[in-house]
Amino acid sequence: MTSLSASPSAPHPAPPVRRPHDLPPLTIALLFLGCLALVSIPILTHPIPPLSDYVNHLARMHVIAVLPQDPDIARFYYLSWSxxxxxxxxxxxxxxxxxxxxxxxxxxxxxxxxxxxxxxxxxxxxxxxxxxxxxxxxxxxxxxxxxxxxxxxxxxxxxxxxxxxxxxxxxxxxxxxxxxxxxxxxxxxxxxxxxxxxxxxxxxxxxxxxxxxxxxxxxxxxxxxxxxxxxxxxxxxxxxPLLLVSPTWGLSGxxxxxxxxxxxxxxxxxxxxxxxxxxxxxxxxxxxxxxxxxxxxxxxxxxxxxxxxxxxxxxxxxxxxxxxxxxxxxxxxxxxxxxxxxxxxxxxxxxxxxxxxxxxxxxxxxxxxxxxxVVWDRLTQWTVSFRQSVNEIKPGSRVLVAYADIQGGSDPRDLGLVHAACLAMIEKSSLVTTAFTVKGKQILRVHPPYRNQVDTEDGTPPQIEQLLVTEEEPTADGPRYWDLWPRTFDYVYVLFTERGAPNPDDDRLKLVYEGERFQLYKVIPPAAPPS
Known part of the structure; x- marks a missing residue:
C-alpha cells in the first residue's frame, strides 16, 4: 500500500504499477460522465438559475447576438470591443x-x-x-x-x-x-x-x-x-502589454x-x-x-x-x-x-x-x-413570477431598478433577484439601469442620449427613499442617474419588498405587478408644462 507521504515531482511520468492501485481508466471515465450528469440536473431543470450576476451577463450575450438587427436594443446599446x-x-x-x-x-x-x-x-x-x-x-x-x-x-x-x-x-x-x-x-x-x-x-x-x-x-x-x-x-x-492597452488599466488604482x-x-x-x-x-x-x-x-x-x-x-x-x-x-x-x-x-x-x-x-x-x-425549485417560483412581470413592460422601455431594503441581496436566497430586471433586456429589448456597462470590465456601452440614465460604475441601486427626494429635484451632492426619474423612465422595479407593501408614490407610480420580494410599477410622467 502507498503511505501518507509527499511524493516528489518526478522528472518523468511514473511507470505503471503491476497491481492496480486505482480503478481502471474506463471506469473512471464512466464515473466522470455519471457525476457530470448528476451535477447538471439543477442547471438543466432551471433555465434561469438564481445566481446573482448570471442574468446580467446573459442579457449582454443577448445584446451581442441581436445587434444591430433589434432596433430597440440598437437605440440603447452598442458594443465597444477592446x-x-x-x-x-x-x-x-x-x-x-x-x-x-x-x-x-x-x-x-x-x-x-x-x-x-x-x-x-x-x-x-x-x-x-x-x-x-x-x-x-x-x-x-x-x-x-x-x-x-x-x-x-x-x-x-x-x-x-x-x-x-x-x-x-x-x-x-x-x-x-x-x-x-x-x-x-x-x-x-x-x-x-x-x-x-x-x-x-x-x-x-x-x-x-x-x-x-x-x-x-x-x-x-x-x-x-x-x-x-x-x-x-x-x-x-x-x-x-495586454493590460497596458486595455481600458482595464484605468481601474488599477x-x-x-x-x-x-x-x-x-x-x-x-x-x-x-x-x-x-x-x-x-x-x-x-x-x-x-x-x-x-x-x-x-x-x-x-x-x-x-x-x-x-x-x-x-x-x-x-x-x-x-x-x-x-x-x-x-x-x-x-x-x-x-x-x-x-x-x-x-x-x-x-x-x-x-x-x-x-x-x-x-x-x-x-x-x-x-x-x-x-430543493432551494432552486423554491426560488424558481420567484424567477417565473419575475419573468411574468416582464410581460407587462412595453418593448423598448426604460427600466429603473430600486431597492426597498438596503440589505437586499445579502442572503444567498436573494441573489437571483439582484439582476433579474435584466430579463427585460432579453424579453422586451429594454434599457435597464443595472446592466453591466462599466468601462474596463465589459464591452457593452450605452448611447449618449441614455448614458446618464444608467449605472456605469456597477454600484448599488438607489433605495426607494432616494427616488422620492429626487422626484422633482436632482441630488444635492451631485448628479445621479436616477435624478428626476419620472421624466426619464417608463417603469420602476422595486426589489426586496414585503408582500403587500404600499405604493411608495401614488402620484408617480402605478402598480402593474407584484411578486414575491418585488414589485413592478409603471411611471406616471409629470404633466407637460403649459406652452
Missing part, C-alpha cells in the same frame, strides 16, 4: 446562441465550465502522479459553492482552464523548453481573456510547482536551478484591503445555502481523509505543501477590491480547492476502500445536488 480580461463568455455564448435560444446557450456554457473544472482536476492529477485516479471525482460536489452563486462565469471558466494549464506545464516540464513555454504562453493569453484573476490562479499553481521542483533538486548546481525557476515566469510577460471576510472566503468552498449541510459535507470529507490516512491509503503529492503556503500568503495579502473587482480575494480559495484535490490520490485496490470511496462520493453528490435542487 482588450479586456473578461471576454470568454462574450466570445462563446453568442456563437452558441446562433443554434439555440439564449437561455439554453447559457446552460451549455455553464455545463462547459463544470466539465472544464472537473476534467482539469482529473488531468492535473494524472500529470502529477502518472496514472489516472478516481479520487479527483470528489471535485464534483464542490462545483456548487459560494462563489458560483455570485455568477462570475468568466472566472469560473478560467478556473478549469488554469487546471489544464498547470497539467500541461507538468507534462512538458522535462520536454524541450520551446514547446513548454509556447504552450504556457498560449494558456496565459487565453486565461487573461477569461479573467485577470484566472491568470493569477495559474500563476499561484505554477509558482508552487516550481518551488517544489527547486526543493526536489537541492543536490544540483544552484545557478541553473534558479535560472529555470525564474524563467518559469516568462510566459506571463504578455499580460503586461481602485483597490482596498480589509481583514473581515477572509474566513468567509474559505467557508465559501463548502457553504452554499445551509450551514449544516456545509458542516456535514466537511465532516464527511475530513472523516474519510482521516480514515484513509490511518490505513495508509492516501497519497499526497509534494506539490501540496508549497501550494498551500503560496496560496495562503497570497490570499491574506490580496485586497478585497482589486482593479475595481469586488470579492477579489474571496475567489481564490475555491479555485485552490480544486488544485488541492488534484494533488491527492487514494489506493483503491481493496474492495473496502472502493466501497468506502463510492459511499463518500455518492453521499457528497446526493447531498449537494439535493440541496441546490
Amino acid at each position: 482588450v479586456l480580461p473578461n471576454l470568454m463568455m462574450d466570445l462563446l455564448v453568442p456563437l452558441i446562441d446562433k443554434v439555440v435560444n439564449i437561455y439554453t446557450a447559457g446552460e451549455i456554457y455553464t455545463l462547459l465550465c463544470f466539465a472544464l473544472i472537473t476534467g482539469g482536476t482529473l488531468t492535473l492529477n494524472r500529470a502529477l502522479f502518472g496514472v489516472w485516479s478516481a479520487l479527483p471525482l470528489i471535485a464534483f460536489p464542490l462545483l456548487y459553492n459560494g462563489i458560483f452563486l455570485i455568477g462570475v462565469m468568466n472566472y469560473y471558466f478560467g478556473i478549469g482552464l488554469a487546471l489544464f494549464a498547470l497539467a500541461a506545464w507538468s507534462f512538458l516540464r522535462d520536454k524541450a523548453w520551446p514547446w513548454r513555454f509556447a504552450v504556457s504562453t498560449a494558456f496565459v493569453v487565453a486565461l487573461f481573456f477569461c479573467h485577470l484573476f484566472a491568470a493569477g490562479v495559474y500563476g499561484v499553481g505554477l509558482l508552487a510547482f516550481e518551488l517544489d521542483r527547486l526543493r526536489q533538486s537541492r543536490g544540483a548546481p544552484l545557478r541553473p536551478r534558479l535560472v529555470a525557476f525564474v524563467a518559469a515566469g516568462l510566459p506571463f510577460l504578455p499580460i503586461v 481602485d483597490n482596498y484591503w480589509e481583514p473581515q471576510g477572509k474566513i468567509d472566503g474559505v467557508e465559501m468552498v463548502m457553504n452554499v445555502y445551509f450551514d449544516y449541510v456545509a458542516v456535514l459535507l466537511t465532516a464527511v470529507v475530513l472523516g474519510a481523509g482521516v480514515w484513509a490516512a490511518r490505513h495508509r491509503l492516501l497519497q499526497v503529492h509534494s506539490l501540496m505543501l508549497p501550494l498551500l503556503l503560496v496560496a495562503g500568503i497570497i490570499y491574506l495579502a490580496m485586497p478585497r477590491v482589486f482593479f475595481a473587482t469586488y470579492m477579489a480575494d474571496q475567489r481564490l480559495p475555491v479555485a485552490i480547492a480544486f488544485f488541492v484535490i488534484a494533488a491527492m490520490r487514494a489506493d483503491l485496490r481493496h474492495r473496502l476502500a472502493r466501497r468506502g470511496f463510492a459511499v463518500v462520493l455518492i453521499l457528497l453528490l446526493a447531498v449537494r445536488v439535493g440541496e441546490v435542487q
Whole structure:
C-alpha cells in the first residue's frame, strides 16, 4: 500500500504499477460522465438559475447576438470591443446562441465550465502522479459553492482552464523548453481573456510547482536551478502589454484591503445555502481523509505543501477590491480547492476502500445536488413570477431598478433577484439601469442620449427613499442617474419588498405587478408644462 507521504515531482511520468492501485481508466471515465450528469440536473431543470450576476451577463450575450438587427436594443446599446480580461463568455455564448435560444446557450456554457473544472482536476492529477485516479471525482460536489452563486462565469471558466494549464506545464516540464513555454504562453493569453484573476490562479499553481521542483533538486548546481525557476515566469510577460492597452488599466488604482471576510472566503468552498449541510459535507470529507490516512491509503503529492503556503500568503495579502473587482480575494480559495484535490490520490485496490470511496462520493453528490435542487425549485417560483412581470413592460422601455431594503441581496436566497430586471433586456429589448456597462470590465456601452440614465460604475441601486427626494429635484451632492426619474423612465422595479407593501408614490407610480420580494410599477410622467 502507498503511505501518507509527499511524493516528489518526478522528472518523468511514473511507470505503471503491476497491481492496480486505482480503478481502471474506463471506469473512471464512466464515473466522470455519471457525476457530470448528476451535477447538471439543477442547471438543466432551471433555465434561469438564481445566481446573482448570471442574468446580467446573459442579457449582454443577448445584446451581442441581436445587434444591430433589434432596433430597440440598437437605440440603447452598442458594443465597444477592446482588450479586456473578461471576454470568454462574450466570445462563446453568442456563437452558441446562433443554434439555440439564449437561455439554453447559457446552460451549455455553464455545463462547459463544470466539465472544464472537473476534467482539469482529473488531468492535473494524472500529470502529477502518472496514472489516472478516481479520487479527483470528489471535485464534483464542490462545483456548487459560494462563489458560483455570485455568477462570475468568466472566472469560473478560467478556473478549469488554469487546471489544464498547470497539467500541461507538468507534462512538458522535462520536454524541450520551446514547446513548454509556447504552450504556457498560449494558456496565459487565453486565461487573461477569461479573467485577470484566472491568470493569477495559474500563476499561484505554477509558482508552487516550481518551488517544489527547486526543493526536489537541492543536490544540483544552484545557478541553473534558479535560472529555470525564474524563467518559469516568462510566459506571463504578455499580460503586461495586454493590460497596458486595455481600458482595464484605468481601474488599477481602485483597490482596498480589509481583514473581515477572509474566513468567509474559505467557508465559501463548502457553504452554499445551509450551514449544516456545509458542516456535514466537511465532516464527511475530513472523516474519510482521516480514515484513509490511518490505513495508509492516501497519497499526497509534494506539490501540496508549497501550494498551500503560496496560496495562503497570497490570499491574506490580496485586497478585497482589486482593479475595481469586488470579492477579489474571496475567489481564490475555491479555485485552490480544486488544485488541492488534484494533488491527492487514494489506493483503491481493496474492495473496502472502493466501497468506502463510492459511499463518500455518492453521499457528497446526493447531498449537494439535493440541496441546490430543493432551494432552486423554491426560488424558481420567484424567477417565473419575475419573468411574468416582464410581460407587462412595453418593448423598448426604460427600466429603473430600486431597492426597498438596503440589505437586499445579502442572503444567498436573494441573489437571483439582484439582476433579474435584466430579463427585460432579453424579453422586451429594454434599457435597464443595472446592466453591466462599466468601462474596463465589459464591452457593452450605452448611447449618449441614455448614458446618464444608467449605472456605469456597477454600484448599488438607489433605495426607494432616494427616488422620492429626487422626484422633482436632482441630488444635492451631485448628479445621479436616477435624478428626476419620472421624466426619464417608463417603469420602476422595486426589489426586496414585503408582500403587500404600499405604493411608495401614488402620484408617480402605478402598480402593474407584484411578486414575491418585488414589485413592478409603471411611471406616471409629470404633466407637460403649459406652452
